[in-house]
Amino acid sequence: MAKERTAVIGVGQTKYASTRGDVSMAGLLREAAQRALDSAHKTWSDIDAVVMGKAPDFFEGVMMPEIYLAEALGCVGKPIMRVHTAGSVGGSTACVAASMVQSRVHSTVLTIAWEKQSESNAMWALSLPQPFTTSVNAGAGGYFSPIMRRYMAMSNAPELIGCLVAFKDRQQALKNPYAHLHQPDLTFEQVVESPMLWDPIRYSETCPSSDGACAMVLTDEAGGDAHDGPVAWVAGTAMRSESNSYGGRNMVSPAASEQCADDVFAQAGIHDRRAEIDAVEMYVPFSWYEPMWLESLGFAEKGKGWQLVESGATKLEGGDLPVNCSGGVLSSNAIGASGMIRFAEAALQVMGEAGEHQVDGARTAFGHAYGGGAQYFAMWIVAKDK
Amino acid sequence: MPEEVLQAPLVLEYPFTRTTGPVVGRFLTGLRERVVLGVKRADGTVMCPPLEYDPANASALDEMVEVGQSGVVVSWSWGGPRREQQPFDQPVAWALIQLDGTDTPMLHAVLVGGPEQMSTGMRVQIKWREEREGHITDICGFVPESDETGPKASATVDLDSVEAVESVRTPIRLNYSYTPGRALSEYLYAMKDKRIIGDRCGDTGQVFVPPRGVSPVAGKATTGMVDLPDVGYVESFNITRVPIAARPDLQPPYCSAWIVLDGASVGFMGLVINCELESVRLGMRVRAVWKPDEELGISATNILGWEPTGEPDEVIADIERIGRVGAQQTRRGAERGGVDSQQRGAL
Numbered sequence: 001m002a003k004e005r006t007a008v009i010g011v012g013q014t015k016y017a018s019t020r021g022d023v024s025m026a027g028l029l030r031e032a033a034q035r036a037l038d039s040a041h042k043t044w045s046d047i048d049a050v051v052m053g054k055a056p057d058f059f060e061g062v063m064m065p066e067i068y069l070a071e072a073l074g075c076v077g078k079p080i081m082r083v084h085t086a087g088s089v090g091g092s093t094a095c096v097a098a099s100m101v102q103s104r105v106h107s108t109v110l111t112i113a114w115e116k117q118s119e120s121n122a123m124w125a126l127s128l129p130q131p132f133t134t135s136v137n138a139g140a141g142g143y144f145s146p147i148m149r150r151y152m153a154m155s156n157a158p159e160l161i162g163c164l165v166a167f168k169d170r171q172q173a174l175k176n177p178y179a180h181l182h183q184p185d186l187t188f189e190q191v192v193e194s195p196m197l198w199d200p201i202r203y204s205e206t207c208p209s210s211d212g213a214c215a216m217v218l219t220d221e222a223g224g225d226a227h228d229g230p231v232a233w234v235a236g237t238a239m240r241s242e243s244n245s246y247g248g249r250n251m252v253s254p255a256a257s258e259q260c261a262d263d264v265f266a267q268a269g270i271h272d273r274r275a276e277i278d279a280v281e282m283y284v285p286f287s288w289y290e291p292m293w294l295e296s297l298g299f300a301e302k303g304k305g306w307q308l309v310e311s312g313a314t315k316l317e318g319g320d321l322p323v324n325c326s327g328g329v330l331s332s333n334a335i336g337a338s339g340m341i342r343f344a345e346a347a348l349q350v351m352g353e354a355g356e357h358q359v360d361g362a363r364t365a366f367g368h369a370y371g372g373g374a375q376y377f378a379m380w381i382v383a384k385d386k
Numbered sequence: 387m388p389e390e391v392l393q394a395p396l397v398l399e400y401p402f403t404r405t406t407g408p409v410v411g412r413f414l415t416g417l418r419e420r421v422v423l424g425v426k427r428a429d430g431t432v433m434c435p436p437l438e439y440d441p442a443n444a445s446a447l448d449e450m451v452e453v454g455q456s457g458v459v460v461s462w463s464w465g466g467p468r469r470e471q472q473p474f475d476q477p478v479a480w481a482l483i484q485l486d487g488t489d490t491p492m493l494h495a496v497l498v499g500g501p502e503q504m505s506t507g508m509r510v511q512i513k514w515r516e517e518r519e520g521h522i523t524d525i526c527g528f529v530p531e532s533d534e535t536g537p538k539a540s541a542t543v544d545l546d547s548v549e550a551v552e553s554v555r556t557p558i559r560l561n562y563s564y565t566p567g568r569a570l571s572e573y574l575y576a577m578k579d580k581r582i583i584g585d586r587c588g589d590t591g592q593v594f595v596p597p598r599g600v601s602p603v604a605g606k607a608t609t610g611m612v613d614l615p616d617v618g619y620v621e622s623f624n625i626t627r628v629p630i631a632a633r634p635d636l637q638p639p640y641c642s643a644w645i646v647l648d649g650a651s652v653g654f655m656g657l658v659i660n661c662e663l664e665s666v667r668l669g670m671r672v673r674a675v676w677k678p679d680e681e682l683g684i685s686a687t688n689i690l691g692w693e694p695t696g697e698p699d700e701v702i703a704d705i706e707r708i709g710r711v712g713a714q715q716t717r718r719g720a721e722r723g724g725v726d727s728q729q730r731g732a733l
Binding site: 020021022023024025026027030044045058060061062070071072073074076116118119120121123124125127128129130131132133134135136137138139141142143145146147149150153195196197198199200201243245246247248249 | 392394395396398400402403404405406407408409410437438439440441442443444446552553556558564566570574590592593594602603621622623624625626627628629630631632633639642643644651652653655656657668684685686687
């Protein structure tokens with residue numbers, strides 16, 4: 001029996017900000033969830049189940065927050081489930097929510113992901129002490145920067161490709177009212193001259209630390225057909241994971257990433273990835289991950305991803321493969337939500353609802369998330385047509 | 387295995403901030419002013435402590451009403467001996483207390499001498515803390531209503547005219563007993579003798595360091611320990627200008643690198659030291675810098691870092707070469723002519 005066709009009929013986001021001191025964690029989620037319900041023309045009683053995700057509990061210090069959040073999300077008396085795949089969790093959560101509809105377990109599902117980073121310090125949570133040894137690298141930047149240096153060496157990419165990505169995403173964020181970083185006066189030279197934090201990664205090539213939540217309402221084929229408003233049809237979802245250390249592991253383009261991409265593109269019947277995808281929202285927390293993922297995901301040949309960046313192909317203005325028109329993770333990073341924001345922004349593009357950062361005529365869009373030591377992957381493809 | 391599996395205490399603590407939002411913030415502001423507030427639901431019932439959203443129908447709640455400071459014990463259990471992290475200086479009963487004018491009970495402590503003084507249905511009243519800050523601990527606990535507890539709160543304070551509570555500090559401390567397990571324990575004991583050991587996957591021949599007991603490629607237990615030299619090369623690196631909270635001794639900038647030992651199939655992170663940071667490069671040969679013998683312990687910290695050996699660089703252009711062909715086949719840079727100049731120029 002074929003899967004139930006699944007539609008995104010509602011998207012809701014909060015404004016991303018370094019501190020949302022005006023709302024509790026429940027209030028933050030509620031804001032995104034209510035906006036998703038409103039855009040789906042649904043009420044709490046229309047929701048059959050809630051699937052939620054966030055990064056590890058240490059990021060805020062609330063153990064199992066999904067339990068405390070049940071009332072705020074109208075979950076009392078309904079199934080509630082939390083997905084947990086580190087930084088990719090927002091994407092995985094959307095995939096699990098979609099599977100609830102695709103499998104006909106539920107008709108209409110609310111899915112939501114969030115982080116309230118201001119309540120803690122992610123760098124602390126990522127660098128917990130361990131007896132018998134000591135820390136030798138600082139946070140995610142300390143872990144990923146050597147991998148980016150490997151890519152730079154392997155591809156012979158010009159040194160400032162990363163700065164081009166960072167500048168592009170910050171420019172595009174100006175068109176997204178929800179983006180955390182709005183830096184209208186930022187110049188490319190300022191990106192280049194910003195201090196090296198994890199050489200070869202500059203301050204301006206790293207993501208901010210944000211509070212925020214993102215939610216979507218997914219429904220079945222009948223619900224999608226009946227919806228009085230724009231719809232994004234789910235054309236494929238895939239998840240893969242791998243060990244973060246084994247002999248022969250390609251840390252620049254992990255096997256799990258390539259396999260996950262092959263799976264999701266095959267589901268959507270896409271053969272020429274660059275030509276057939278109109279908008280890409282991928283997880284780029286550090287600038288160089290744009291060309292790295294372009295290659296790993298098959299949008300560019302190995303070693304050539306940086307050429308797409310350099311040519312402007314990934315820009316909203318004039319590019320044929322616009323990447324992170326929303327400003328991406330480099331402009332808003334509510335960690336647990338970041339993957340779902342990618343998925344939701346892909347949906348907004350094919351719904352024609354992306355506002356100032358809309359890609360004209362977008363019919364097929366790609367959403368992507370990764371997490372852990374680049375070891376968890378979640379992807380989906382959404383389309384304007386069923 | 388000759389030695390015991392290691393174990394050590396591990397304490398994780400952090401002073402988290404909790405943003406209260408308007409409803410809980412108002413409740414906590416009230417406590418600071420010795421006023422107890424509940425929240426009214428659409429059906430007229432009152433919940434205390436207040437919730438932001440109605441558990442029955444998910445509607446947002448914001449109508450705060452003052453409730454009584456005495457109430458009835460709905461249920462209780464004796465808390466047993468006082469525990470260190472509890473904010474009480476005596477043993478307590480944990481009780482569900484329904485305050486007058488509310489429809490839901492609040493969990494709090496009843497401060498009595500023993501369980502024989504507790505009963506379901508007994509009336510209790512709040513004992514306020516002298517110094518209040520807008521926190522649930524502003525209530526010391528509850529005492530039997532007949533006891534002397536000082537003046538009851540005046541409800542005359544205007545909560546709109548006082549500073550609102552918007553966030554609370556919630557320091558958290560977790561005490562773990564950490565064990566690195568058998569494989570890593572063996573590795574740590576070997577460190578005391580300035581030896582580095584890894585373990586081998588019986589199916590693929592891959593060698594993991596530090597050893598992990600299970601092969602991530604075969605999914606089976608590893609088949610034995612392997613002694614590795616304390617020399618290898620830099621697979622990649624960064625130069626970090628960000629401090630590490632747990633390493634006040636480590637002043638930025640410093641070089642964090644993936645080090646691949648000769649004979650190992652995987653790299654691990656270490657610090658490159660005793661050289662100019664600008665001279666660190668992919669493929670640079672390095673050796674371990676050990677602590678002085680008299681300072682050696684059962685610890686990975688015995689290796690202070692990794693310093694250049696001065697040997698010709700390793701050729702590592704083919705990233706998937708490592709491990710796939712087995713570590714012993716890795717060819718030394720001297721045989722290949724070193725990292726080509728164009729590649730180095732890109733760095």
